[in-house]
Amino acid sequence: MPIVPIPSDLEPEAAQLWRDCGLTRPWNDPDADLARALGGPSSTVLAAVADGELRGTVMVGHDGHRGWVYYLAVQPDHRGNGIGRELMRAAESWLHGRGIPKLQLMVRADNTVVIEFYERMGYVDQQVTVLGRFLDEDLQALREQNSAQHPR
Numbered sequence: 001m002p003i004v005p006i007p008s009d010l011e012p013e014a015a016q017l018w019r020d021c022g023l024t025r026p027w028n029d030p031d032a033d034l035a036r037a038l039g040g041p042s043s044t045v046l047a048a049v050a051d052g053e054l055r056g057t058v059m060v061g062h063d064g065h066r067g068w069v070y071y072l073a074v075q076p077d078h079r080g081n082g083i084g085r086e087l088m089r090a091a092e093s094w095l096h097g098r099g100i101p102k103l104q105l106m107v108r109a110d111n112t113v114v115i116e117f118y119e120r121m122g123y124v125d126q127q128v129t130v131l132g133r134f135l136d137e138d139l140q141a142l143r144e145q146n147s148a149q150h151p152r
């Protein structure tokens with residue numbers, strides 16, 4: 001299946017896919033995230049497209065040191081057909097082609113089912129704790145309000 005930079009007409013579907021897959025939280029704005037990733041030279045969103053339809057996505061980018069992926073998602077009806085693997089390999093190639101030696105990713109603590117998928121792709125627990133805060137005080141307040149519901 002072709003993995004391509006996301007066609008602009010499929011961008012709204014991508015953001016909806018991320019919502020439907022439970023990848024967003026109240027403080028996430030997937031449309032803004034998508035626009036930001038497409039707006040700079042060090043990130044992009046790749047899409048699996050068949051018959052003009054969006055089958056899956058992955059956001060990939062780098063900070064000049066390491067590569068990261070976000071929003072890996074495959075349409076529920078098309079899972080188990082190797083699309084997730086193809087998307088991850090395409091993200092790896094995108095980074096490798098830019099001289100980035102390592103790809104890492106974050107998995108939410110409540111998304112344990114996906115760990116085995118990543119292990120099959122060759123990824124291993126890096127034994128690090130990720131800390132973060134929003135630089136926008138309103139978003140940080142929203143994050144703190146929801147911390148009981150979404151502790152991570």
Ligand SMILES: CC(C)(COP(=O)(O)OP(=O)(O)OC[C@H]1O[C@@H](n2cnc3c(N)ncnc32)[C@H](O)[C@@H]1OP(=O)(O)O)[C@@H](O)C(=O)NCCC(=O)NCCS
Nearest residue numbers: 021072073074079080081082083084085107113116117120
């Ligand atoms: C994770 C996800 C992208 C996998 O996509 P997919 O197209 O179904 O995956 P593939 O068919 O390419 O699977 C590749 C391998 O992983 C395995 N695998 C896939 N999902 C798995 C799961 N939930 N548990 C265990 N193994 C899994 C497959 O069996 C396959 O193994 P094999 O190649 O050894 O036979 C998809 O389940 C998804 O969109 N999940 C919801 C969104 C999400 O949680 N994204 C990750 C956020 S960190």
